[in-house]
Amino acid sequence: MQTKHYDVIIAGGAAAGSASAYFLTANPDFKGSVLVVEKDFSYQYCATALSAASIRHQFSTPENIAMSQFGTQFLRRFGSVLAVDGQQPDAAFHEGGYLFLASAAGMEVLLENHRTQKALDVDVALLTPGQLATRFPWLNTSDLAAGSLGLSGEGWLDAYGMMQGFRKKAIAQGARYIEDEVVDVQRQGRRITGVTLNDGTALQCGTLINTAGTGGPRLARQAGIALPVESRKRCVFYFQCPTVIAGCPMVIDPSGAYFRPEGQGFICGISPAESNDPECFDFDVEHELFDETLWPLLAARVPAFEAIRCTRSWAGHYDMNTLDHNVIIGAHPDIENLLFANGFSGHGMQQSPAVGRALSELVTYGKFQTLDLSRMGWARILNNNLIIEKNIV
Ligand SMILES: Cc1cc2nc3c(=O)[nH]c(=O)nc-3n(C[C@H](O)[C@H](O)[C@H](O)COP(=O)(O)OP(=O)(O)OC[C@H]3O[C@@H](n4cnc5c(N)ncnc54)[C@H](O)[C@@H]3O)c2cc1C
Structure with missing residues (x-):
């Protein structure tokens, strides 16, 4: 049996994973195939659906501020940007401050x-x-x-609605979603070659994205990486x-x-x-x-x-993120094609538009193009150069 190959496999299809699938498939410079593997299509236990669904710009870390500012800009035009067949999704964004x-x-x-x-x-x-x-x-x-x-710019929204808006638009743009769980990761040296799903299916990939939320550390362990989440x-x-x-x-x-x-x-x-x-x-x-x-x-x-x-x-x-309460985004220095977006520590719903866009840039161009999130990568974790966010709720 031939193993199916995808250019990008995204493990975890809630806010961060679906935003990544949307931004990848919306980018004319990205020509590849995208598979989102989500273990629970009901989404009932994911953080996105259970969150307090609020967005603020009042952080102490410049990158956190910039990510939420982009989140606000995106939410203000959410319906028109993510419309599918003339139907505009509604994230019920309310700028209550x-x-x-x-x-x-x-x-x-x-x-x-x-x-x-x-x-x-x-x-x-x-x-x-x-x-x-x-x-x-x-x-x-x-x-x-x-x-x-x-x-x-600050307020609250329907987080589940936001995630579904990303998901539906990503599917309309060619992303494929399957309900299954990534249970193993195949690694050869500095590269991930593929994943195994719970039903036994083996898939090959060019890039693997870890947006598995609290499932992120397990996925990282399967690739031999200790994620401090x-x-x-x-x-x-x-x-x-x-x-x-x-x-x-x-x-x-x-x-x-x-x-x-x-x-x-x-x-x-x-x-x-x-x-x-x-x-x-x-x-x-x-x-x-x-x-x-x-x-x-x-x-x-x-x-x-x-x-x-x-x-x-x-x-x-x-x-x-038990070390500094901030997202870890990008590749670990030991593996080139496994991209992380984990450890959001309670502010990932609002960061998902910016993080989805950033991951799509890493896949397509190999570097950040818009917001420079390099300080939020693995280097700070490995070098103990932590970025402590003072405004944690
Ligand atoms: C009570 C609460 C309040 C919050 N309030 C806010 C807030 O006000 N503002 C804010 O910005 N953030 C808030 N957050 C945080 C925010 O919800 C999360 O940071 C964000 O939703 C993370 O999105 P995610 O897509 O990374 O993870 P999740 O939403 O957790 O999604 C991960 C997905 O991966 C799937 N998955 C896991 N493992 C695998 C696997 N091996 N294979 C396939 N699929 C897998 C899961 O089923 C899940 O759907 C809150 C969180 C909670 C719990």
């Missing part, structure tokens, strides 16, 4: 991030407690020193509030708790302390997290939240 709140202890970092962001044209404003109270009368500002408000559980709670909270952005409390509007209510969550954040593969919701931690924090910040009712919740997994 982010509001990072700081107590006196957080002021230094807030100001430093503000300087970085302003230098990179982020549309952000620092507000005093008085200005915050005027603009958001429902907010308790008594313990705050300042807030940093995104005035445009672990699966970390995050719970999201949906609640309703009897009082109208007008003009609410995505709010990041100094405690780390976040909340934002979602439909008729709100979603919220909080990351655990790093010392209490083990690798985790189950999807059990930690209900006590809402009752014992989040609710008191939310009610202290917005007194009207004293009367909220949590009606829904879910858990998803971050693909956490």
Whole structure:
């Protein structure tokens, strides 16, 4: 039996994988074939479908800012760019803004991030407690020193809708999707020659792309590479509030708790302390997290939240880069044709347009053409030259 060959095989077809398939097949300079292998077409457990689906420009790392700025530009023209047969997909992008709140202890970092962001044209404003109270009368500002408000470009969307938009357009442009799992990777010296699927099929490839999310470390191991990425559980709670909270952005409390509007209510969550954040593969919701931690924090910040009712919740997994909480993008120096996009650590949904475009450039031209993401590659990991993102949510 002849082994089928694809120029590019993408392992994992959610946000990052489907964006890569779209950008590759949209590029007139790329003439090859693309196969996306996705182990679960329901997408019910992938981070993309379970994410809080928000996009911000308020990072401390210039590359993270630039990736999200491109994400916003792309989302603004999402429907027309990804239309198939005249049907425009809708990612329901809502530019509701982010509001990072700081107590006196957080002021230094807030100001430093503000300087970085302003230098990179982020549309952000620092507000005093008085200005915050005027603009958001429902907010308790008594313990705050300042807030940093995104005035445009930031907000939230339908992440599943975004992923499906990429996927459908990629298929219309010639990418093939199959529901199967990459269970083994064949490597000869410095090259990947092919993959084996769960049903036993052997496929050859010119390039393999690892966009397998929390499945990324396993895939890397099959190629002999140790990827410093672990699966970390995050719970999201949906609640309703009897009082109208007008003009609410995505709010990041100094405690780390976040909340934002979602439909008729709100979603919220909080990351655990790093010392209490083990690798985790189950999807059990930690209900006590809402009752014992989040609710008191939310009610202290917005007194009207004293009367909220949590009606829904879910858990998803971050693909956490345990070294510096940033994506690792590109080839490992030991293997030329295995491209990684792993370790998004909770901000990969918004980065998927930029990362998809970047991977398509690496495949087509062998280097980044638009955004220079070389600092986000393997060299920093291997040389311990880490890029610590200070604005982690
Ligand atoms: C609760 C939560 C909140 C979040 N909030 C935000 C947010 O507000 N903003 C933001 O930008 N990001 C957020 N994120 C992070 C974001 O969701 C992820 O970074 C992003 O979706 C990663 O996309 P991905 O395509 O790399 O991975 P995933 O969405 O996890 O997709 C990986 C895919 O690979 C498939 N797969 C795995 N192994 C294999 C294999 N061997 N063969 C074939 N297929 C395989 C899986 O089935 C899956 O569909 C959040 C994540 C969580 C869990």
